[in-house]
Amino acid sequence: MDDDTDPWTVSAAAFPGDGPREAQVEFLLRYAILAPSSHNSQPWRFSIDEGSVDVYADEARWLPVADADRREWYVSVGCALENLLVAAERFGFEHDVTYFPSDDESHVAHVVLSPGGSRSPHRGGLFDALTARSTNHGPYYGSVSTETLDAFESAVTDPDLWVRFVEATETRERIGSLITHADRRQFEDPEYRRELGEWIGNGALATSWVKAKLGQLAVTHLDLGDRQAATDSVLVESAPVVVVLGADADTPSARVRVGQTFERLALLATTEGLSVHPMSQVLELPDLRAELTETLDVEGSVLHLFRLGYADPDGGHSSRRPLPAVLD
Ligand SMILES: Cc1cc2nc3c(=O)[nH]c(=O)nc-3n(C[C@H](O)[C@H](O)[C@H](O)COP(=O)(O)O)c2cc1C
Structure with a gap:
């Protein structure tokens, strides 16, 4: 090959x-x-x-x-x-x-x-x-029909996993605020910035060499917390649906199967002309993850979260x- x-x-x-x-x-x-x-x-x-x-x-x-x-x-x-x-x-x-x-x-x-x-x-x-x-990182709009959400729900076939569709404005705003907190905390952490800068720098997250290097410079040397936080909370609040995937028990196998389920939903979204965007920052900080679990009023462990909606093409x-x- x-x-x-x-x-x-x-x-x-x-x-x-x-x-x-x-x-x-x-x-x-x-x-x-x-x-x-x-x-x-x-x-x-x-x-x-x-x-x-x-x-x-x-x-x-x-x-x-x-x-x-x-x-x-x-x-x-x-x-x-x-x-x-x-x-x-x-x-x-x-x-x-x-x-x-x-x-x-x-x-x-x-x-x-x-x-x-x-x-x-x-x-x-x-x-x-x-x-x-x-993955589409741009603003989302529109509303997702009940039939489409039903099709998404049916695609979650693993009996150990569950899915929640968050549409209520108040709950999306609460998630947006948790994301803002998470972004601020992470960008204040030099180790987090260094790790992200490395991945941007090796071209993993950007499409061109110049964009990658500029990204590394910005993330490694500037405190971008406030700017990123404002963007992310607006993004999550404007999305018609936030989708949450979880399991009754958080095991390595459940995590792998959540990955399979997420990807199946991402592929289904693609066929329906919809976009998805995972937002992991709240799940990366244990205290905020606990607040999220309380906000969602779910049993078990939240293992993945993503925005779902219609969006313009994104690069x-x-x-x-x-x-x-x-x-x-
Ligand atoms: C487990 C997981 C967590 C992710 N978390 C985030 C995230 O917090 N923020 C984000 O912008 N993208 C997130 N992504 C999307 C990745 O950045 C994206 O999949 C990767 O850059 C490859 O791009 P592609 O999905 O367009 O092929 C996540 C993806 C996965 C599978």
Whole structure:
């Protein structure tokens, strides 16, 4: 495979239908790596053995400051796993996933892929969205219909997980205010700014070299807390819906499955012409996360939160590491 090929240009027509199973499985992984991830850290690794894939979380790409409890590390890998399964179903593979198959906490899943599968109702229509999806950071508008929210609710098929759609203005304002607090606290922390600056600086979060370097300078050397906080609270309050995903028990497996569910909803949103934008800052600070749980009046653990709404196009795709860089 050519390392210079933009991973986003992958096309179904290139599936090696007559090739060996291992080449087919490798092709499916070209869709897995298009998944969203915290800071675009892409913290995944894959190891193929004929018809099976072992999925790992990459310790070197964990964000120890922003993601001290590793929640987003696992959620991000869950997003990649969901992309793999959507692609597998598209090309007729049955899949069998074992979560955390060994004692290794980074060994997220063992996936057996065998021919003869059919498309499931909740993944069947999502394949084209794999290459179309992106996070939209702009203002959202409009209202999301009850039918669409019902379709979202039906796509949350995991019995251990729950979803809440926050539409009430008062609750969205309260979440906006928690986000403002979280932004201020994080930008006051030099370690947080340094970590974010590193990821912006290596091009993960920006589209051009210049933008990346300017971003690093600004985040590392200026206190951007107030500016970011004002933007984020306006963004969340203007979005018609804030979607919250959680689990009765916060376990590594639940985090991975929340990632899968989030990605499924993000792909569904893409097919519906809707945009999503995860906002993790409140969940990254334990005391604010507890306040959020109280505000939402939910049982169990809040594991992911994102804005949902209609938005204008926002700059296209972020960069991806090529597949060979994440294959063992
Ligand atoms: C677990 C997780 C947490 C995220 N948290 C945030 C966040 O707090 N703020 C934000 O702007 N984007 C957040 N994102 C979106 C990522 O920044 C985005 O997925 C990444 O930059 C890749 O871009 P793409 O989604 O457009 O492909 C998050 C994504 C994931 C999967």
